[in-house]
Amino acid sequence: MKTISFAVLTAVLALAIPQRAVAQDVKTSIVGTWKITSQVRKEIATGASANTFGPKPVGYVTYTKSGHMVWFFVSSDRQAPANANLTDAERAHLFRTLAGGSGTYTVDGKKVTMRYDASWHQLWTGTDVALDAEINGTTLTLTNAPFKSPQDGKDVTVVTTWERVD
Secondary structure, three states: OHHHHHHHHHHHHHEEEEOOOOOOOHEEEOOOOEEEEEEEEEEEOOOOOOOOOOOOOEEEEEEEOOOOOEEEEEOOOOOOOOOOOOOOOHHHHHOOOEEEEEEEEEOOOOEEEEEEEEEEOOOOOOOOOEEEEEEOOOEEEEEOOEEOOOOOOOOEEEEEEEEEEE
């Protein structure tokens, strides 16, 4: 009787103690639609960070079973122009506050490589961009390798997080 009671108590305690989230297999778990929750640019030398598209960017990425992907997001603080006849300054601001791309992707372990057939940046079109990927529960985190920022020449990395919606 004591053995059974001890076994039951042990099982109850094991279930009651919070478990650390277990990283999931990226290749099978990435398929679906994800909503962006943040994008943070981190300077390698100083550790300084900034929310690239504001504190709450808006947009989605979808990865299909057949190996295609499309993503698009914008800053949360975008202002609507005064009217449909945009000024050059309004066009430039709207362009600076969006990002997107489409193409195919492959997964090798925890590395997702996207082959762009179209991108807002155009320099990415026709190229491969590799990202480290981790999926914990309903959160997808994508981190690029360090690169030299074209804006200020600093070595940076960008971490983008997504929450599963489908």
